[in-house]
Structure formats: structure tokens, C-alpha cells
Amino acid sequence: LTSRLPQVGTTIFTVMSALAQECAAVNLGQGFPDFDGDARLMAAVKQALDAGHNQYPPMAGVPVLREAIAAKIEALYGQRYDVGSEITVTAGATQAILTAVLALVHPGDEVIVLEPCYDSYEPAITLAGATPVRVPLSAGSFRPDFARLAAAITPRTRALIVNTPHNPTGTVWSAAEMAQLAELLRPTDVLLIADEVYEHMVYDGAAHQSVARHPELAARSVLISSFGKTYHVTGWKVGFAAAPAALMAEFRKVHQFNVFTVNSPMQHGLAAYMADPAPYLELPAFYQRKRDLFRAGLAGTPLRLLPCEGTYFQCVDYSGLHADIAALGEADFCRWLTREVGVAAIPLSAFYADGRNQQIARLCFAKRDETLQAALERLQQRL
Ligand code: PMP
Numbered sequence: 001l002t003s004r005l006p007q008v009g010t011t012i013f014t015v016m017s018a019l020a021q022e023c024a025a026v027n028l029g030q031g032f033p034d035f036d037g038d039a040r041l042m043a044a045v046k047q048a049l050d051a052g053h054n055q056y057p058p059m060a061g062v063p064v065l066r067e068a069i070a071a072k073i074e075a076l077y078g079q080r081y082d083v084g085s086e087i088t089v090t091a092g093a094t095q096a097i098l099t100a101v102l103a104l105v106h107p108g109d110e111v112i113v114l115e116p117c118y119d120s121y122e123p124a125i126t127l128a129g130a131t132p133v134r135v136p137l138s139a140g141s142f143r144p145d146f147a148r149l150a151a152a153i154t155p156r157t158r159a160l161i162v163n164t165p166h167n168p169t170g171t172v173w174s175a176a177e178m179a180q181l182a183e184l185l186r187p188t189d190v191l192l193i194a195d196e197v198y199e200h201m202v203y204d205g206a207a208h209q210s211v212a213r214h215p216e217l218a219a220r221s222v223l224i225s226s227f228g229k230t231y232h233v234t235g236w237k238v239g240f241a242a243a244p245a246a247l248m249a250e251f252r253k254v255h256q257f258n259v260f261t262v263n264s265p266m267q268h269g270l271a272a273y274m275a276d277p278a279p280y281l282e283l284p285a286f287y288q289r290k291r292d293l294f295r296a297g298l299a300g301t302p303l304r305l306l307p308c309e310g311t312y313f314q315c316v317d318y319s320g321l322h323a324d325i326a327a328l329g330e331a332d333f334c335r336w337l338t339r340e341v342g343v344a345a346i347p348l349s350a351f352y353a354d355g356r357n358q359q360i361a362r363l364c365f366a367k368r369d370e371t372l373q374a375a376l377e378r379l380q381q382r383l
């Protein structure tokens with residue numbers, strides 16, 4: 001048997017969560033909240049179940065949910081997507097990313113990803129028969145490097161995948177960077193796949209720069225987000241894609257033979273819950289407080305904090321630890337941290353094709369305050 005994905009093993013998130021469990025470590029590895037979503041959202045889903053929303057919904061998603069998504073995008077970012085032809089509900093952002101790539105990328109094309117990047121991008125590109133082209137984000141700052149990006153674009157470049165706010169580094173693209181991106185792509189027909197799953201986790205008063213704020217970018221983009229992140233329900237696996245009708249028509253051709261449609265009661269529950277914008281408008285303050293609490297506690301350890309402008313991830317540099325620990329590669333360091341310190345983390349190397357070591361680990365702060373305190377105590381006492 002010849003593997004379609006010979007380089008791929010089990011994802012680092014699964015591996016580290018299993019190790020965390022085995023070692024009874026505080027799991028700050030895989031990105032998911034250890035608290036539940038809003039009781040009102042649960043009630044809305046229960047109501048949908050009882051109301052009999054239990055058969056196939058329309059292929060593109062329940063119309064009331066698509067309408068709620070369109071209204072939210074328009075209110076926040078100014079772009080109006082057509083409910084009938086430009087929005088599709090997906091089984092999470094992962095399915096939306098794979099579907100977008102399979103639908104829009106041809107064998108032999110090149111697709112640019114900015115490293116470090118989320119681990120599902122490259123396998124999606126490979127499955128489409130295309131070539132992933134890795135362009136590094138700027139060393140140190142992890143901001144886009146437009147000179148290198150420009151140099152990577154060729155006549156074979158079909159698409160570019162951009163993720164802001166960025167997993168794993170927590171950088172958030174500025175309006176000026178989005179304008180630079182628009183300028184760079186203007187003379188090309190490169191499509192943009194915009195992974196915006198952390199759109200509501202931007203801190204210190206900054207604004208998320210959705211492609212939907214930039215009509216020129218929106219015209220060539222598939223915008224992707226996920227309710228799992230926004231509403232603390234990563235296990236529901238419901239997200240969406242929004243794109244101009246011509247792109248969305250192709251997206252749906254794949255979607256209908258990939259999952260066909262997404263479970264009905266969650267969609268109805270989400271649609272009802274979305275009528276109130278407060279939960280997502282309050283999310284930045286909710287997570288900023290956790291970020292600040294976590295950073296303040298980490299300041300009492302030898303770990304060096306990297307900036308965190310958005311997402312629920314905090315990266316730390318461990319080069320200041322004892323020489324024998326600092327000498328460990330990131331994967332070994334994260335295993336050591338899980339086993340010996342009792343806190344699970346994700347190595348940044350997992351987001352690079354070459355698995356390079358920069359002595360950086362990613363910690364997730366989407367946790368109850370007690371969980372963060374328990375992790376901080378271990379890190380303060382044992383590092
Ligand atoms: N993109 C990024 C950058 C992510 O961090 C994640 C999830 N952690 C996803 C996509 C996938 O989201 P979902 O769980 O909705 O498939």
C-alpha cells in the first residue's frame with residue numbers, strides 16, 4: 001500500500017492529550033476549553049431536538065443559521081454575503097479547509113502556507129495533488145514577510161492560506177498588513193483561504209482584520225470560521241465558509257459529496273443563540289483576563305513570554321532553563337514538561353514541515369482559573 005500522506009502520523013494534539021492523561025498532567029496542550037459552553041446554547045439545542053429538527057437539513061446548512069452568519073459578518077466587518085449562494089455550514093473549520101482546497105486547487109498547482117502553520121493545511125494540499133510552498137513568517141516576530149511572500153508567488157500559485165489571529169504564535173495581522181496583502185495579490189489571480197477561527201479572540205483593543213473588511217480581498221477569498229472556538233464547544237464540530245458565489249458553487253460541489261450536510265439540531269440551536277451578539281462581543285475581555293492572569297503567573301518562572309495579541313495560546317521560550325533542559329528539542333521538552341512538571345504543552349516544531357527547534361512551546365489558556373492556577377503552581381515550583 002502506498003500512502004497518500006506518507007509524512008503524516010497521529011496529530012501532535014492527540015499525542016500530547018494522551019500523554020497528559022497518562023501522566024495526570026494539567027493539559028495545556030491541545031486547544032480546547034475545560035469549561036462548558038453557555039447553558040442558554042445547550043437549551044437552544046435541546047429545544048431544537050424536541051422540535052423535531054432531526055432529519056437532513058439543506059445541503060448548504062439551515063437557512064436561519066446561514067442568515068445569522070451573514071448578519072454577523074455584515075455587522076462586524078461590513079461585507080454582505082448572499083445567504084442562498086455564498087455561505088455554507090461545515091463540520092468545523094477543518095472540513096471547510098479541506099473542502100476549499102479540494103474544490104479550488106488542481107493537481108500540479110502550488111499553494112502557499114506561512115510557517116509555522118496549522119497542521120491540517122499541508123495534508124489538504126497534498127491530497128489535492130498540489131505542492132505546498134512554505135514561506136516563513138518573519139523570524140522572531142512571526143509577522144508576514146511580504147518580500148518572501150512576493151518571491152514565492154509563481155504562475156502556478158493557485159492559493160494562499162492565511163490564518164489571523166494566528167495559531168500557534170498569537171499574532172494578529174494589522175489593517176496595514178491586510179492592505180499590503182491586497183496590493184501584493186492585485187496583479188495575480190491567487191485565491192485566499194482565510195482561516196479566521198480565532199476571530200473573536202483579539203486583545204488590547206485591536207480589531208480582527210477579517211478579509212470581509214477588505215472588499216478586494218473578500219472577492220478572492222474563502223472565509224472560514226468555527227463555532228467550536230467562539231462558543232466553547234469544540235466537540236460539536238460546526239463551522240462555516242463564506243465566499244463569492246462562483247467560488248462557493250465549487251466549494252459546494254465537494255461539500256455535498258464530502259459530508260453532504262451538517263447535523264441539524266446544533267445548527268438550529270446555534271441560529272437561535274446567535275440572535276444575541278453579547279457572547280462573541282464579550283469574548284475578547286473574557287480571554288484577555290485569562291491571558292493576563294496566565295502571563296502574570298508565568299512571569300514568576302524562568303520561561304520567557306512571547307507576545308500574545310490574539311488566540312488562546314501563549315508561546316514561551318525555555319532557553320533560560322537549566323542547561324540540560326534548555327538543550328532538549330521542543331518535542332522532548334514538551335514530553336519532559338508533561339511527565340516531570342505535570343503540565344502538557346505543544347512543541348512549536350509541530351507547525352513546521354522540517355520540525356525545526358527554536359526552544360518554544362505553546363500553552364493553551366482556555367481553561368478555568370483553577371486549572372491555570374494549578375499549572376502555574378507546578379511551573380513556578382518545579383522549573
Ligand atoms: N484552524 C486553526 C488555526 C485551528 O486552530 C483549528 C482548531 N484548533 C482549526 C482550524 C480547526 O477547527 P475545527 O475544530 O472547527 O475543525
Ligand code: GLN
Pocket residue numbers: 011013014029030031032167
Ligand atoms: N486546533 C487545536 C489546537 O491547535 C486542536 C485541534 C485538534 O486537536 N485537531 O490545539
